Amino acid sequence: MNWAHKLLLIDRRIIFVVVFVGALIPIIWPIGLAVQISPPVKAVFDRVEAMKPGDAIMLSFDYGPSDGPELDPMANSILRHCAKKGIKVIGVSLFPLGGVEMAIARFMQLDTDLKARNGIDYVNLGYKDGAPAPMKAMGDRIESVFPCDANGVPYSEIPVLEGIRSYDDLELAISLATSIIGEWWINLVNAQFGIDVALGTTAVSAPKYYAFMEAKQAIGVLGGMKGGSEYEELVARAYPDLKGLSRSATMGMDVQSVVHLVIIFFILFGNVMFIVTKRMTRGAN
Amino acid sequence: MKRQVPIMLAITASFLPVIAFFFPNAWINEWFNRKLDEWMVIIASFAFLLGIVSMVQVNLHKVRRRQKGWIFSVIILVSFAIMASCGLFGAQGERENGTLYPFTWIFQFIYAPMQATMFSLLAFYVASASYRAFRVKNMEASLLLIGALIIMFGRIPFGALIHPVVPDLAEWIMRFPNAAAQRGIIIGAALGAASMSIRVMVGIERPYLGKS
Amino acid sequence: MSANSISSGVVCPGGRGSGGNTAGIVRACTMRLNLSLACAILAGALLLAGAVVSEVIAAPRDFRLDLAVQDRPSDDGSSLILSWSTDPAVLTLPTGVVLEDDPQIFIERKTEGAVDFLEAGRTTISAGRFQDIELDSRESYVYRIGLQPATGGMVYSEVSMAASPKGNLFRTQRVNALVAVLMMGGLVIAYIMAARRGAKLFIRRISGLDQIKEAVGRATEMGRKILFVPGIVSVSEPQTLAALGILGYVAKLTAQYGTQLEVPNADPLTMASAREIVKQSYMEAGAPEAFHEDMVRYITQDQFAYAGSVSGIMVRDKPAAIFLLGWFAAESLLLSETGQSIGAIQIAGTAQVTQLPFFVAACDYTMLGEELFAASAYLSKDPLILGSIKGQDAMKIAILAAIVIGVVMATVGADGFVNWFTAL
Numbered sequence A: 001m002n003w004a005h006k007l008l009l010i011d012r013r014i015i016f017v018v019v020f021v022g023a024l025i026p027i028i029w030p031i032g033l034a035v036q037i038s039p040p041v042k043a044v045f046d047r048v049e050a051m052k053p054g055d056a057i058m059l060s061f062d063y064g065p066s067d068g069p070e071l072d073p074m075a076n077s078i079l080r081h082c083a084k085k086g087i088k089v090i091g092v093s094l095f096p097l098g099g100v101e102m103a104i105a106r107f108m109q110l111d112t113d114l115k116a117r118n119g120i121d122y123v124n125l126g127y128k129d130g131a132p133a134p135m136k137a138m139g140d141r142i143e144s145v146f147p148c149d150a151n152g153v154p155y156s157e158i159p160v161l162e163g164i165r166s167y168d169d170l171e172l173a174i175s176l177a178t179s180i181i182g183e184w185w186i187n188l189v190n191a192q193f194g195i196d197v198a199l200g201t202t203a204v205s206a207p208k209y210y211a212f213m214e215a216k217q218a219i220g221v222l223g224g225m226k227g228g229s230e231y232e233e234l235v236a237r238a239y240p241d242l243k244g245l246s247r248s249a250t251m252g253m254d255v256q257s258v259v260h261l262v263i264i265f266f267i268l269f270g271n272v273m274f275i276v277t278k279r280m281t282r283g284a285n
Numbered sequence B: 001m002k003r004q005v006p007i008m009l010a011i012t013a014s015f016l017p018v019i020a021f022f023f024p025n026a027w028i029n030e031w032f033n034r035k036l037d038e039w040m041v042i043i044a045s046f047a048f049l050l051g052i053v054s055m056v057q058v059n060l061h062k063v064r065r066r067q068k069g070w071i072f073s074v075i076i077l078v079s080f081a082i083m084a085s086c087g088l089f090g091a092q093g094e095r096e097n098g099t100l101y102p103f104t105w106i107f108q109f110i111y112a113p114m115q116a117t118m119f120s121l122l123a124f125y126v127a128s129a130s131y132r133a134f135r136v137k138n139m140e141a142s143l144l145l146i147g148a149l150i151i152m153f154g155r156i157p158f159g160a161l162i163h164p165v166v167p168d169l170a171e172w173i174m175r176f177p178n179a180a181a182q183r184g185i186i187i188g189a190a191l192g193a194a195s196m197s198i199r200v201m202v203g204i205e206r207p208y209l210g211k212s
Numbered sequence C: 001m002s003a004n005s006i007s008s009g010v011v012c013p014g015g016r017g018s019g020g021n022t023a024g025i026v027r028a029c030t031m032r033l034n035l036s037l038a039c040a041i042l043a044g045a046l047l048l049a050g051a052v053v054s055e056v057i058a059a060p061r062d063f064r065l066d067l068a069v070q071d072r073p074s075d076d077g078s079s080l081i082l083s084w085s086t087d088p089a090v091l092t093l094p095t096g097v098v099l100e101d102d103p104q105i106f107i108e109r110k111t112e113g114a115v116d117f118l119e120a121g122r123t124t125i126s127a128g129r130f131q132d133i134e135l136d137s138r139e140s141y142v143y144r145i146g147l148q149p150a151t152g153g154m155v156y157s158e159v160s161m162a163a164s165p166k167g168n169l170f171r172t173q174r175v176n177a178l179v180a181v182l183m184m185g186g187l188v189i190a191y192i193m194a195a196r197r198g199a200k201l202f203i204r205r206i207s208g209l210d211q212i213k214e215a216v217g218r219a220t221e222m223g224r225k226i227l228f229v230p231g232i233v234s235v236s237e238p239q240t241l242a243a244l245g246i247l248g249y250v251a252k253l254t255a256q257y258g259t260q261l262e263v264p265n266a267d268p269l270t271m272a273s274a275r276e277i278v279k280q281s282y283m284e285a286g287a288p289e290a291f292h293e294d295m296v297r298y299i300t301q302d303q304f305a306y307a308g309s310v311s312g313i314m315v316r317d318k319p320a321a322i323f324l325l326g327w328f329a330a331e332s333l334l335l336s337e338t339g340q341s342i343g344a345i346q347i348a349g350t351a352q353v354t355q356l357p358f359f360v361a362a363c364d365y366t367m368l369g370e371e372l373f374a375a376s377a378y379l380s381k382d383p384l385i386l387g388s389i390k391g392q393d394a395m396k397i398a399i400l401a402a403i404v405i406g407v408v409m410a411t412v413g414a415d416g417f418v419n420w421f422t423a424l
Helices: A003-008 A012-028 A039-049 A065-085 A099-114 A132-140 A181-193 A206-214 A224-238 A248-284 B004-022 B026-064 B070-089 B102-133 B139-154 B157-162 B165-201 C023-028 C032-048 C172-196 C207-222 C238-257 C268-284 C303-317 C331-341 C356-362 C375-380 C383-411 C416-422
Strands: A056-062 A088-093 A122-127 A172-177 A197-201 A220-223 C068-071 C080-083 C104-111 C118-124 C129-132 C141-147 C226-229 C261-265 C296-298 C321-325 C345-350 C365-368
Touching: A003 A248, A012 A248, A012 B102, A039 A065, A039 A172, A039 A197, A039 A220, A039 A224, A056 A065, A056 A099, A056 A181, A065 A088, A065 A099, A065 A122, A065 A172, A065 A197, A065 A224, A065 A248, A065 B102, A088 A099, A099 A122, A099 B102, A132 A181, A132 B026, A172 A181, A181 A197, A181 A206, A197 A206, A197 A224, A206 A220, A206 B165, A220 A224, A224 A248, A248 B102, A248 B139, A248 B157, B004 B026, B004 B165, B004 C172, B026 B070, B026 C268, B026 C296, B070 B102, B102 C303, B102 C331, B102 C356, B139 B157, B139 B165, B157 B165, B165 C172, B165 C238, B165 C383, C068 C141, C104 C129, C118 C129, C172 C383, C207 C226, C207 C238, C207 C321, C207 C345, C207 C365, C207 C375, C226 C238, C226 C303, C238 C261, C238 C268, C238 C321, C238 C345, C238 C375, C261 C268, C261 C303, C268 C296, C303 C331, C321 C331, C331 C345, C331 C356, C345 C356, C356 C365, C375 C383, C383 C416
Parallel strands: A056 A088, A056 A172, A088 A122, A172 A197, A197 A220, C226 C261, C226 C321, C261 C296, C321 C345, C345 C365
Antiparallel strands: C068 C080, C080 C129, C104 C118, C104 C141
């Protein structure tokens, strides 16, 4: 085994250490790179921006804590955007493992950031199991699925829900989704009830949703930390008074950028070693 | 009889929502759609119980017999008991004085960081898998590598620093070649799923009865 | 507009809570008392003349919105759609009444013959329409819209014509889906019947499935176990069903060879099905005593806790062969990379397009998309299942043909064909 071959079969733990150091450096010394806006994120922002005060959207927290770093910033930005526009937000959760906890945390954050009022500006209806069934049932009557909110207040006594009975009374449904639930929002809710659907997904899932977006089954996609940082940037541009609030996705993009560079380096390094090994083997033969 | 009844039930239950999808009659909608959906929610909730019983049985068995790794089973059972007690007998969220209820405290400070840790491992595995997979072995692999590099640069702000067209090129790849390939696979897979569903609906395949 | 839609050209001046007359008359009247009187007289005249006005109600109106009520098409007869003009020129408010920009409106409804209006919902004036649900198809309903000015009491629009919701037999807007379902079902059944008659049906080689025997044989030789992961979702997912089909085949082989099999599950319902399948396979292979329930067990529904647990099994027990088949999400790479690190032969298969690249990078064989669904036909050679695969292929050809025709039609500007597919 020659030196190039040894380098080619580099121990994966070395790669792990370099990736770890690459992730650590921008956390200690932030770079502050500029955010480029992509059309799928702009489409979602524009759709919300075009709404009028009093319009309502459904924000479905279909993710757990593992996806929090990628999807929490999207939730924060969308909630801030709606609060500034006076758009009512109906929060639901269809993800069993922590979805409702993620919703509680984001609404608490909104209370702290913008003094939004539970029940008046937004409501958190809580969690319901068996995602496709409640999704379909909400097309007829949301109250049949969520007879009360996460705090046990009856649906009919919540001011923000006045006049909202089904998807027909909503302008948009946004699912911040991991696993299969995002696809169901497209295949079940958009296809059967016609309501506009937008998705916030992890970076890994984002490519899949481009196909749905191009087919006009989703109005836009926020993909991973980059999507979150773009929405943060758009909200900050439109509402300069929000600039002081935390922008964790924008900060996270520094880490993502450096780790991407590390991976690109290893891919190129691996290929150089691969070619050298091949040539050496050919030469030896 | 032991087999025929479940098969008949499965066939009926699978066809009723299809009927409700096309025929909007109030009675059909109530019984073939809403009621079935409600039952589905209830059954899905009971399925958790099934899983819990299996999990407790297997781990208790392991502890009793002091099988290899039994200590991990003890940790599972104790963690399960604590979390279940907090969830069943305690409230969630914040107390009046601003402190968190035990369930929410465990969720925020133990469960959430562990989850994020597991997910972040992906970055490390992606790095090692990419290192092995992206080799310029032939023309197709070289094209794949070039596409991957454009996407990786285009998804970070450095891409625009290299050349302003890089992010647009990455977006173009995502919107067209990527979406086209995704559609091809999605259409094929959807037809496969439909065909599989028809086989289950008409009882040709019966995995719910242990017959594959 | 459907046949049972009703235009509200006829409106009524008169007392609040009742009314119905023509818009022209309404415009001509200025004093409420006189309006009521005029309305009542005209109503009586119309009724006597047998005019097709279902209800005439005397009610004052403070402004006009051109209310129209129509039955919601393709529904179960429980909803009506109320629409109004959003043209500012139509909205004529009483003198002195000032409204904020795009104000909230109160939709009020009552059944024909009832005295009081009840609130049916709220929306904004720019919405232009309101869908009223949970109505009784035996009743007739009339509507009016209330507005709350900044000062003073509520002001009301004219009262709409009465309308009854009507149930429809078929959701006409889903006719394209019905055609697709019938085509798919018809093709599958036709090919199944052809297979029954003995037609030779060819299915191409799927290398991932060909390697199953080799993988089980390798594990047997090495004296190590086989790990089978049937995805992380429930049996309602077709990919899980396809994975369970392959599990039956693998379990039969392990029963025959006496190899240890472990099936950790992330879903309790999948676990129950998987346990039955493995049990059945061991019985069919003549080794029921080799089966024990702990072989198929539930771990957790949490994807990363599951991935952690299964990775732990991989690292501790070092299985010789790992099957990763079914629906996977982000845990796919965690599992397959761990499997790769212990040197196991890995056979993966999923229709999750976002996870396929990870499996291709880390596994020895990967079944892509529909290959997974074809597995049971490939392994069993059952003509019925083979027939369904052929039917699926025929449907794919039909879809390809539709795509090509659609591209041509859209290019030449004939959008009717394309729109038919999106008219849901």
